[in-house]
Amino acid sequence: MITPPRITLANGLDISRLVCGLWQVADMEKGGTALDPEIAAGQLDSYARDGFDTFDMADHYGSAEIITGRLLKRHAGSIRPPVAFTKWCPEPGPMTRDIVRRGVQQRLDRLGVASVDLLQFHWWTFEHPAWLDALHEMKAMQEEGLIRAIGVTNFDAAHLALALADGIPLATNQVSFSLVDRRAAGGLSDLCKATGVRLLAYGTLSGGFISEKWLGKAEPHHIADWSKSKYKRFIDAAGGWDMFQALLSAANAIARKHGVSISNVATRWVLDHESVAAAIIGARLGESEHRADNLKAFGFDLDTEDHGLLDSAFAALAPIPGDCGDEYRKPPFLTASGDLSHHLSTIPSAYETLPHEYRQGLRVSTGSVWEPIAGYSRAVRVKDMIFVSGTTATHSSNRCVAPGDAGAQATYILDKIAASISAAGGRIEDVVRTRIYLKDASKWEPVSRAHGRVFGRILPANTLIEAGALVGDYEVEIEADAVVDTTAAV
Numbered sequence: 001m002i003t004p005p006r007i008t009l010a011n012g013l014d015i016s017r018l019v020c021g022l023w024q025v026a027d028m029e030k031g032g033t034a035l036d037p038e039i040a041a042g043q044l045d046s047y048a049r050d051g052f053d054t055f056d057m058a059d060h061y062g063s064a065e066i067i068t069g070r071l072l073k074r075h076a077g078s079i080r081p082p083v084a085f086t087k088w089c090p091e092p093g094p095m096t097r098d099i100v101r102r103g104v105q106q107r108l109d110r111l112g113v114a115s116v117d118l119l120q121f122h123w124w125t126f127e128h129p130a131w132l133d134a135l136h137e138m139k140a141m142q143e144e145g146l147i148r149a150i151g152v153t154n155f156d157a158a159h160l161a162l163a164l165a166d167g168i169p170l171a172t173n174q175v176s177f178s179l180v181d182r183r184a185a186g187g188l189s190d191l192c193k194a195t196g197v198r199l200l201a202y203g204t205l206s207g208g209f210i211s212e213k214w215l216g217k218a219e220p221h222h223i224a225d226w227s228k229s230k231y232k233r234f235i236d237a238a239g240g241w242d243m244f245q246a247l248l249s250a251a252n253a254i255a256r257k258h259g260v261s262i263s264n265v266a267t268r269w270v271l272d273h274e275s276v277a278a279a280i281i282g283a284r285l286g287e288s289e290h291r292a293d294n295l296k297a298f299g300f301d302l303d304t305e306d307h308g309l310l311d312s313a314f315a316a317l318a319p320i321p322g323d324c325g326d327e328y329r330k331p332p333f334l335t336a337s338g339d340l341s342h343h344l345s346t347i348p349s350a351y352e353t354l355p356h357e358y359r360q361g362l363r364v365s366t367g368s369v370w371e372p373i374a375g376y377s378r379a380v381r382v383k384d385m386i387f388v389s390g391t392t393a394t395h396s397s398n399r400c401v402a403p404g405d406a407g408a409q410a411t412y413i414l415d416k417i418a419a420s421i422s423a424a425g426g427r428i429e430d431v432v433r434t435r436i437y438l439k440d441a442s443k444w445e446p447v448s449r450a451h452g453r454v455f456g457r458i459l460p461a462n463t464l465i466e467a468g469a470l471v472g473d474y475e476v477e478i479e480a481d482a483v484v485d486t487t488a489a490v
């Protein structure tokens with residue numbers, strides 16, 4: 001029997017290169033009726049028997065974890081049981097030991113296992129720094145044997161690099177990657193190649209839009225399923241339906257040449273990236289079935305002519321804005337609903353805002369014991385001006401984040417600055433001046449790149465100073481001044 005090729009991730013986790021995605025379970029259950037877990041587990045079993053034995057879930061994918069738990073029970077004691085990836089996507093807020101352990105334990109309980117094969121962490125806003133606490137606690141749980149491999153999902157290159165530089169042993173990053181959304185082929189792939197983190201690609205078929213079914217079809221305006229609702233937003237962001245049809249035509253010409261399907265061309269293109277371990281293809285259990293066709297992605301190679309055709313189609317498309325995961329963190333939200341309403345009620349500020357005692361203004365506090373002792377605030381707002389303190393990569397417990405890595409520290413610092421400005425009622429776009437103090441001038445480039453990632457379009461006036469005497473493990477300190485544009489729409 002022909003089965004999908006396999007690949008080994010960190011900690012010897014042996015997986016299928018075609019992972020069966022179960023977000024679709026939540027869509028099928030959105031009316032309020034859960035799938036029958038035994039029938040659905042039987043359907044997963046037929047995937048597993050055909051070599052599609054790796055399943056991707058999340059805490060919010062309806063009853064997917066419970067269904068997979070039933071499947072795992074059927075295979076208890078087998079030499080090669082199915083592999084279960086899940087995700088924990090907590091609401092932003094403090095990530096105490098208890099909160100993290102409760103979140104992970106819920107995954108273990110729902111799956112009915114003693115150890116999660118791959119636990120992927122999602123975080124909604126890097127302005128809230130507790131994501132590092134969560135990952136460190138997950139690392140401790142991995143050392144206790146409760147998690148086999150740790151992954152993240154929807155992390156951009158800068159934050160993936162920061163997590164690694166802070167000592168988190170990440171195996172994977174699950175991101176959108178397709179003919180329509182090629183962001184992951186850039187800096188993120190380079191980082192993955194350099195560090196050994198592997199990408200798990202989702203959206204490879206844009207919810208099914210990248211298939212013969214949609215070739216030459218009129219633009220849909222009423223979309224029933226969440227997955228297609230999400231990827232229609234990607235198609236619109238990439239230039240719209242006509243441009244998408246041109247891409248589909250190019251993929252179709254390649255498919256006809258090789259005697260395969262358009263979906264096979266799309267899957268092959270994604271899997272051919274060295275950084276990609278596997279493509280996750282969504283399955284509507286009991287409704288539609290594409291296993292036999294998806295296997296054909298491994299029966300041909302894309303040649304130079306094929307790449308030329310695809311590259312010409314890409315050149316006509318607009319790039320999806322931002323880096324991987326931005327679609328969950330800033331407008332335009334490329335989610336099923338077009339915002340975060342399916343996921344979150346509010347995003348709390350990381351910092352406390354207090355009236356300023358001596359000024360008609362306010363001050364932002366981290367709650368650090370040092371602020372009253374040393375007499376400073378995280379930031380101060382006077383009228384429309386916000387002054388953000390010289391900011392170092394100090395994490396809540398007075399720990400220096402990513403010791404020795406100036407670029408990673410700059411990423412962390414710039415999130416703190418953005419959070420301080422948000423707490424004071426401004427936006428990062430309001431920054432008009434930054435000052436960077438660098439311990440070792442030879443490390444200017446990663447810091448400048450981190451600054452450019454945030455300020456590349458905002459273009460504040462800037463000063464870069466070598467300051468050989470920064471205290472402790474700090475490589476860099478940054479301060480910022482902002483003038484709030486009170487006329488800007490929020």
Ligand SMILES: NC(=O)c1ccc[n+]([C@@H]2O[C@H](COP(=O)([O-])OP(=O)(O)OC[C@H]3O[C@@H](n4cnc5c(N)ncnc54)[C@H](OP(=O)(O)O)[C@@H]3O)[C@@H](O)[C@H]2O)c1
Binds near residue numbers: 212284
């Ligand atoms: N980490 C994240 O933030 C995130 C976000 C989204 C998804 N995901 C993961 O990725 C998985 C993949 O789902 P997705 O939403 O991205 O959708 P997708 O995999 O791009 O598309 C899945 C759909 O494509 C169609 N399809 C599959 N194989 C086909 C073939 N050979 N020919 C024609 N059509 C085919 C099917 O549609 P029909 O059933 O209509 O035929 C299927 O439901 C999810 O289940 C989830 O596990 C993760």
